[in-house]
Amino acid sequence: MLTWFIDTLQKYPEIAVMLTLLIGYLIGKAHIKGFTLGTVTGVLLVGIAIGSFHISIPSETKSIFFLFFLFCTGYGIGPQFFQGLKKDGLPIALFSFIVCCSSLLFCWGIASLLHFETGTTAGLMSGANTCSAIIGVASNTINELDLNDDQKTTLVNQIPIAYAVTYIFGTAGTSWFLSVIGPWFMSGSRAKLIEETKELEAKVSEASAEGEENITNAYDQVAFRAYLVNGELAGEGRTVGEIEDMLHDKKRVLYILRVRRNGKLFETSNGFIIKPGDIIAIGGQRSAAIASESLLGKEVADAELLTFPVQSASVIITNKAANNKPLKEFSRHPEFHGISVRKITRSGIEMPLSAHTIVQKGDVVEMVGIQQELDKAVAVLGYKERSGVETDIVYLAAGIVAGTLFGSLSVRLGNVPVELSTSGGALIAGLVFGWARGIHPRFGYIPAASQWVLTKLGLHVFIAIVGLSASEGFLKGLKEEGVTLFLAGVVLSLLPMVVALFLSKYVFKFHPAIGLGACAGAHDESAPLLAVQDALNSKVPALGYTVAYAVANITLTTSGVIIVLLMHKGG
Template sequence: MLNYLAQNPFAYLFLALAIGYPLGRVTVKGINLGATAGTLVVSIGIALAASALFGITYDIPGLVEDIFLMLFMYALGMKVGPQFFSGLARGGLDFVVIGLIVVFSNFLIVFFGVKLIDLGPGYAAGIISGSYTVTAVMGVAQSAVSSGAFKLPEGITADMVGANMAAGYAISYVLSSIFIILLIKYLPKMFGHDPVEAAKQAEEEFSGGEDGGALPGTAGASILGFTDKQIRSYLVEHEELAGQSVHDLFKKYPHAAILKVVRGDEVLDAQDNPTIQMGDIIGVMGEYSVLLSGSEKVGNEVAEPRARMVDIEVADIHVGKSDYAGMTLQELGAEIGFGVHLKSMFRAGVAIPHLPKTVVEKGDVLRLAGPSWCVNQAAKALKSVPIVESAYTEISFMSAALVMGFIIGHASLELGGIPFALGTSAGCMLMGILVSWLRTRNPDFGGPTSEGARAFLNDIGLSLFVAVLGAGVGPKIMSSFQGTTVIWIAIIGLLGALVPPFLAWCYGYYIRKMNPIILAGGCAGGRNSTPALNGVQDISGSAISAVAYPVPYALTSAIVLILGYIAMVFS
């Protein structure tokens, strides 16, 4: 079996995923490894057993590793990009400082700790990756080795460096994953605060913000959610309505739109602008308060499902070079708002209040809900196209972005005689950030990107990368566990994982006097620990801590990769 896997790397890689994913989901007292760490453990275990028992090694082309890592990095950039920029605008300086404290103190503790103990090359990057639970750090560190930015010392091979990296990652990852949850979860209580009461205070403080839902071009943008708009059916009994077209009535009553007309066995769609007759049953969409007076102005409300069976879609529309730019929302609604209602409004990637007197500007994104033909009609008037989430992904644009990211990351600059490059994987991530950020401004930019496809690239890319990494370093990993190496990795890894968020807590608590639950959420974001955030939400009985998570999370997700690369280059 092990020999078969050596001859068929495809089987080896996907067997590692098949076993690693369920292993990563095994939970002991609320703690689990996660899919990525589970895959790495299985891959190393198979390779180690094959080498120790039968002398079999697994030779998988490095190109496979590079391709999947760059796909993962681009997908990760697409995920954090909207948070990275719009979050910086919304979150405030404190969240930024928290992230910077955590990420730079982690680097200093680990890098100089490894130097002080005189551990071999690769350990610093591996411990940073594990203590920060960001596996991608190993990818950029590995690229520093393969590109020649890190000069291999005499007698040290790239495989030995990779083995050191994997050893540092594996030990520090497991320990930090467990203890970071406990630390951040109980920090408010340790400082004498009731988490539930603190969360209630935070909810009151943050309740005034504008929540427009998912940003344009991101997952969840086309979810209808809750709305005060309803569709109700009425029997036309008032003679003054007869003889008027659907569009004529909308101009008189712009707060309600007739979407269906039922006339005997015939169902007429409002798209054809039918003329209303006495005895028709009409399906009217509008706010609940407006529809309550329908019986007085139209006739008795009746139970006619054919008049109310209307498919509603949600789409983002970018306001282009339109004559309507400069109008208020109230004026715009009267002109082109037939059959649609405005769910959210975004300007420069940030949700803004959509009040009747709000002026529409060129470049705004309007999130409209209504029948597809009504949404299309409004988009055409605004000289735009409606963007709806779909399963389709624009492959050509994504490929072009990856090429640009590769070129940017591959460009090298010599500093002190040492070639320094951002790294192709980090370059791809930056392109993902840029593309997703631009899509929050104009969701039509670069064509649609399916969230399912993005999530798949994210998961499969990282998992296959670590599977290839484990195959290469597995046979060498035992040489890294000599003497007291394991103990020092554990100590440095725990210090790198726990001290930085505690320092950030002290800054927010003593200097900035932040709400302890909000502060805990920011510390979890700075440490890139979603399980820690879940722990805070669990103990506080509220999700409010999540408002502080995106900014430090997105900021440190990018910076830690650069610091991991630097740690490898100067190790």
């Protein structure tokens, strides 16, 4: 049975790839006392194990999947990458670039000191910085070197070995360092930083000194409720506009949507007069409604009054008039009457929400309200995101073709041919095409689910084939340099983060919570961000993460080319 199974895998290598994905994903997602190996590492290790059966897979196959991964990665971060190059995002962009360059220099120094070979160094750079894209970019660069095929194969096969040895600490160790050591370095203690973060949240949300619920979460939970109006709210009679202004002045963004009077239902307008005894339907922030109960009156259960069509819409910020504006500027906008913001995502990361949260081009804002009012609000912000599932294949393919053609162009530095490579070209094309789609979102639609599939499947199939192909020399390489390589990975993971903390606190002088988010972004990994957010019980670090991540993703991926050339020249 075993012989038949091995023969089948050798005859049909596509089965081996799918089996690697199946087992690797299961192992990578398994939790053991809160620790996970990670799906990329899981797939790589399983691929190496199954590859011991001598599975032969054409190298071009993995390249195709890698191009999908790189293009969709660039497409997803494109708007934030170019936003980061503008005035407001430039400090974080420069910070991230410096941290990534320091990592490249540290890697070169460590590898030179320990006499690592080129492939091992590239894998060290990839694993310690948790940047899987370096594997493909470095492999392509090695294949362009003036070496014979056996030498190229040896060097390329060293990359996944070093990656597997160093990746785990690169993820888990850095997450621990930024969430435990980071708060101590930035503020003296975690408790003090939590307090400083709450103060920042209170400041940007304009929370009153009377102990109202922090508005940071107000936009996050939209509610529709009914209240029996009392004399305090309506006096002898006040218009809807006057009452809403009263509520807004108290930092409670609520809207009167419908009224029941003497058993009859009425639609409201700004001049509609509310009287004591009316039952009003209120829409807006859940916390604002709770905080306003004494003013609004007694809450009642009126199903008929609250039965009206409410829809949600996701809007891409494209209009210049909306770019770089805080949410509070929209709350009193006439076209936003009755509209509540549920959440804002930037590069797939949910942003903390407050009255002072700045929306930027490319942000996706989820709003809730009545359809007619939603249409007016959408026109102010930008373009209503499609809700379909169909990917614009023409746009996707055109981007990859344009990027790979550009990346294939070559120049020579001395005797060394240098090119961006098809993988680097695909990543840059993804950035440009993603940015272009953010400006003109009527074309180039790639749903979030499709981006996830193409990115995850592209990367993991690529890694599976790398593991299957590199199996033969894995154990040998691990025995020769295992402990030394692991310790080198620990040093390379932590040194740039020490630099990042120092720069954040003393040079760029970011707020500690935002600085920790920027440190996580500069490491090109979401796990440290989640660890920091969990430690601070706040989403504020995400404000520093997105631009830093976008810049790090490009810089670290490009370093895959540079580290190979540095090591090859040095050798």
